[in-house]
Amino acid sequence: MKALAARRHHPMALLVILLLALVATGGLYAAFQPRTAQAETYTADDIQQGEALFLANCATCHGRSGEGLQDADGNTLGPSLIGVGAAAVDFQVGTGRMPMENSGAQAWRKPPQMNEEQTRQLSAYVASLGPGPSLPDEQYLDPANGDATKGGEIFRINCAMCHNAAGAGGALTRGKFAPTLDGVEPKHVYEAMETGPQNMPVFNDDNLTAQDKNDVIAYLHALEENGSPGGLSLGSLGPVTEGLYAWTIILSLLTACAVWLGAKAK
Amino acid sequence: MTTTTPSSQKQDAQPGRVARLGAVGGDWLDQRTAGGGLVKFLGRKIFPDHWSFMFGEVALYSFVILLVSGTFLTMFFVPSMDEVVYDGVYGPMQGAHMSRAFESTLHLSFEVKGGLLFRQMHHWAALVFMVAIFVHMFRVFFTGAFRKPRELNWLVGFSLMVLGMVAGFSGYSLPDDVLSGNGLRVVDGLMKGIPIVGTYLSMLLFGGEFPGHDIIPRLFTIHILLVPAAILGLIAIHLTLLVLSKHTHYPGPGRTDRNVVGFPVFPVYAAKAGGFFFLVFGIITLISATTAINAVWIYGPYDPSPVSAGSQPDWYMLWTDGGLRLIPGWEFTIFGYVISLNILLPMAIYGGLLAFLALYPFLEAWVTGDDREHHVLDLPYNNPVRTGLGVAWITIYLILALGATNDLIALKLHLSINDLTWLFRVSIFVAPVLVFYITKRLCIAMQRHKRGLALHGVETSKVVRMPNGEMLEIHEPLNEYDRWVLVQHDDFRPLKAGKGVSALRAKATSFFFKDYISPVTPAELREALDHAAHEKHEIDAVTGGDYTVPSAKVGH
Numbered sequence: 001m002k003a004l005a006a007r008r009h010h011p012m013a014l015l016v017i018l019l020l021a022l023v024a025t026g027g028l029y030a031a032f033q034p035r036t037a038q039a040e041t042y043t044a045d046d047i048q049q050g051e052a053l054f055l056a057n058c059a060t061c062h063g064r065s066g067e068g069l070q071d072a073d074g075n076t077l078g079p080s081l082i083g084v085g086a087a088a089v090d091f092q093v094g095t096g097r098m099p100m101e102n103s104g105a106q107a108w109r110k111p112p113q114m115n116e117e118q119t120r121q122l123s124a125y126v127a128s129l130g131p132g133p134s135l136p137d138e139q140y141l142d143p144a145n146g147d148a149t150k151g152g153e154i155f156r157i158n159c160a161m162c163h164n165a166a167g168a169g170g171a172l173t174r175g176k177f178a179p180t181l182d183g184v185e186p187k188h189v190y191e192a193m194e195t196g197p198q199n200m201p202v203f204n205d206d207n208l209t210a211q212d213k214n215d216v217i218a219y220l221h222a223l224e225e226n227g228s229p230g231g232l233s234l235g236s237l238g239p240v241t242e243g244l245y246a247w248t249i250i251l252s253l254l255t256a257c258a259v260w261l262g263a264k265a266k
Numbered sequence: 267m268t269t270t271t272p273s274s275q276k277q278d279a280q281p282g283r284v285a286r287l288g289a290v291g292g293d294w295l296d297q298r299t300a301g302g303g304l305v306k307f308l309g310r311k312i313f314p315d316h317w318s319f320m321f322g323e324v325a326l327y328s329f330v331i332l333l334v335s336g337t338f339l340t341m342f343f344v345p346s347m348d349e350v351v352y353d354g355v356y357g358p359m360q361g362a363h364m365s366r367a368f369e370s371t372l373h374l375s376f377e378v379k380g381g382l383l384f385r386q387m388h389h390w391a392a393l394v395f396m397v398a399i400f401v402h403m404f405r406v407f408f409t410g411a412f413r414k415p416r417e418l419n420w421l422v423g424f425s426l427m428v429l430g431m432v433a434g435f436s437g438y439s440l441p442d443d444v445l446s447g448n449g450l451r452v453v454d455g456l457m458k459g460i461p462i463v464g465t466y467l468s469m470l471l472f473g474g475e476f477p478g479h480d481i482i483p484r485l486f487t488i489h490i491l492l493v494p495a496a497i498l499g500l501i502a503i504h505l506t507l508l509v510l511s512k513h514t515h516y517p518g519p520g521r522t523d524r525n526v527v528g529f530p531v532f533p534v535y536a537a538k539a540g541g542f543f544f545l546v547f548g549i550i551t552l553i554s555a556t557t558a559i560n561a562v563w564i565y566g567p568y569d570p571s572p573v574s575a576g577s578q579p580d581w582y583m584l585w586t587d588g589g590l591r592l593i594p595g596w597e598f599t600i601f602g603y604v605i606s607l608n609i610l611l612p613m614a615i616y617g618g619l620l621a622f623l624a625l626y627p628f629l630e631a632w633v634t635g636d637d638r639e640h641h642v643l644d645l646p647y648n649n650p651v652r653t654g655l656g657v658a659w660i661t662i663y664l665i666l667a668l669g670a671t672n673d674l675i676a677l678k679l680h681l682s683i684n685d686l687t688w689l690f691r692v693s694i695f696v697a698p699v700l701v702f703y704i705t706k707r708l709c710i711a712m713q714r715h716k717r718g719l720a721l722h723g724v725e726t727s728k729v730v731r732m733p734n735g736e737m738l739e740i741h742e743p744l745n746e747y748d749r750w751v752l753v754q755h756d757d758f759r760p761l762k763a764g765k766g767v768s769a770l771r772a773k774a775t776s777f778f779f780k781d782y783i784s785p786v787t788p789a790e791l792r793e794a795l796d797h798a799a800h801e802k803h804e805i806d807a808v809t810g811g812d813y814t815v816p817s818a819k820v821g822h
């Protein structure tokens with residue numbers, strides 16, 4: 001009895017139970033999940049509505065049938081969208097990047113202009129222009145299905161050089177930057193990897209499998225859950241902000257004490 | 267040498283009871299150790315009081331905190347590069363492969379009670395230690411406290427600053443996370459950049475190809491034994507020299523190059539120092555309890571492939587990274603050896619900057635030919651060229667540090683990193699010269715202003731019209747004490763070439779003393795005071811000594 005009780009307290013025991021539970025739910029999920037791929041669930045009506053939205057909001061830059069446009073000097077107004085797939089549209093429109101407002105080094109994230117239904121219709125239309133990455137499978141978006149440790153390794157090797165180890169963001173050349181990943185929805189994380197927006201490389205399924213992408217999502221989720229155990233994170237930007245803090249806040253506190261003690265003498 | 271305690275301050279300090287207590291304690295020690303003489307000698311030493319003199323103390327206290335918190339860390343930290351599989355409480359690392367050093371740092375952070383607090387205290391104290399050393403060093407620089415007889419102690423302090431950087435860097439490398447591993451990688455690169463011997467040096471330090479299996483244990487010995495011992499020894503020498511040559515004081519009435527005005531160490535200064543220690547300790551603890559530093563679990567265990575965006579060393583090493591980021595990729599090959607100018611040039615610049623600091627007291631003494639002892643400090647504006655050179659040095663240092671943070675600046679200010687790099691490349695040549703000139707001019711303007719104040723007093727912007735139509739402004743004379751501070755400073759003549767003075771040295775002297783504003787002479791002051799008395803006499807004849815303006819009079 002004693003031995004069993006002791007065994008029960010072994011930390012590995014909890015892990016084994018957790019794993020079993022995971023495998024069980026994963027298996028159940030896989031068994032009951034609808035197998036139809038997303039791209040095929042769009043109706044002709046979706047596509048028609050999408051086309052109307054596209055002509056109204058996107059065609060000025062991307063052309064009337066998504067073929068891309070150039071201005072008189074040969075600068076791209078908007079690239080061709082043929083074959084970029086539903087995932088690219090869902091990411092670009094869902095994160096508010098498209099419709100793009102003004103040209104700059106990079107399209108910025110902003111509050112989305114299209115609601116979910118309109119985004120779906122636009123995706124349907126662009127997907128109908130040519131085959132491309134479809135929306136990710138729900139299964140791979142749930143952090144609970146991923147392995148955060150593996151995701152952490154993938155993230156540090158593939159993403160941290162642009163997005164910073166804490167996902168706090170980083171600068172690229174000529175004013176371009178990799179944005180912070182704090183608070184980005186799992187769906188958009190997945191789609192970003194799949195479609196490689198702007199200066200981000202594409203991580204297709206040959207580079208990172210769907211499961212790998214799920215692991216990354218699990219890791220980012222774990223980072224957010226853990227917060228900052230040491231207190232204020234100062235933006236998680238590392239030694240520079242820490243040094244700035246020492247030179248401003250701490251030095252002011254110390255100087256105030258020194259002046260106070262000096263004044264006491266008078 | 268005499269030591270003076272101004273009588274008014276003596277009363278404030280109320281030495282009565284505490285001093286009696288000290289006397290009893292001193293007696294007790296004396297009867298047992300016969301060392302009472304030394305205790306009394308130290309206890310009666312006089313220390314002047316000014317807030318700017320307290321940063322050396324801050325450095326000392328944060329070093330004490332480093333020793334205490336570091337000792338705690340050694341009880342749990344394992345300096346080993348053996349690979350283990352993590353099975354601690356931090357979820358996103360479970361099952362990951364890492365070195366024992368990294369694992370023990372995670373263990374310290376998450377499982378040892380108070381471990382994270384101690385880690386953060388150790389690291390914040392390290393940053394504060396270096397901040398205090400820098401502020402202290404520049405206080406000494408700008409007030410000319412390094413002049414004879416304190417040049418030696420300047421060198422000791424300089425060595426402490428360099429050792430502080432070594433201590434910090436070796437500590438930063440111990441946890442074996444991605445950031446610290448990248449720091450070591452840079453060191454490896456710097457060493458290999460040295461022609462011919464570089465590779466051997468690197469092999470020697472790392473015990474083989476980078477990163478090898480030896481570096482962490484070796485750094486551990488350096489970090490917890492060699493460097494702290496060297497720092498402790500130098501601190502002892504630093505303080506002994508301070509006691510021997512006595513503390514400097516700011517100019518003021520009764521303060522000369524032959525005395526020290528302040529409080530006796532016991533009881534006044536000792537009590538204050540004790541209180542200050544607890545304030546520093548309290549501030550560092552408060553910061554460490556509320557603000558994260560070096561979250562190694564986010565950087566992850568060291569592995570040579572990943573480099574995170576925003577990888578920088580601790581602030582005191584930033585400048586050494588800046589040169590590497592700013593220099594273009596200049597390299598060429600002679601006789602099969604790659605000469606990496608992109609590494610050698612920055613290293614030469616770093617060496618030059620450090621050498622300038624270390625040798626400055628000797629350089630200035632050579633330039634001015636001044637070999638007198640100085641115990642009264644210079645006010646920075648009274649020595650425009652020294653102040654200008656100091657600010658220029660800081661400017662170069664800052665630009666290097668900014669260069670090392672170009673990616674973060676670009677990210678946060680939405681600027682192009684390429685433009686920033688070019689801006690820093692240009693400004694590292696232009697800014698120091700500009701800053702030197704501006705600082706010097708500002709100092710001279712301040713000197714002029716103070717000279718006017720000393721001679722003519724404060725302008726009241728009240729003007730009196732004399733019966734003959736002449737307009738006279740009413741000046742309020744300074745009190746004797748304020749005036750003293752403005753007229754006391756050193757008058758010194760440049761060296762002339764010839765008589766053993768080389769042409770180069772004469773040129774340097776004339777650079778140092780060009781635009782020199784000599785202090786007010788007693789004759790000038792007497793004349794100005796006579797003139798003022800005469801003017802006041804005239805004004806009083808008209809106003810009857812009532813200086814309220816007419817409009818204000820109407821109201822009454």
Ligand code: HEM
Nearest residue numbers: 336337339340343389392433434437438440441490494560
């Ligand atoms: C001389 C001044 C010292 C400075 C500037 C300094 C600085 C540092 C720094 C920056 C770290 C990295 C800490 C981290 O973020 O985890 C560190 C780690 C460490 N230091 Fe020091 N330190 C000093 C003295 C000492 C002393 C005297 C000891 C021991 C008696 C010590 C023991 C340690 C240990 C064991 C670690 C690794 C622990 C860990 O990373 O969690 N240090 N030090």
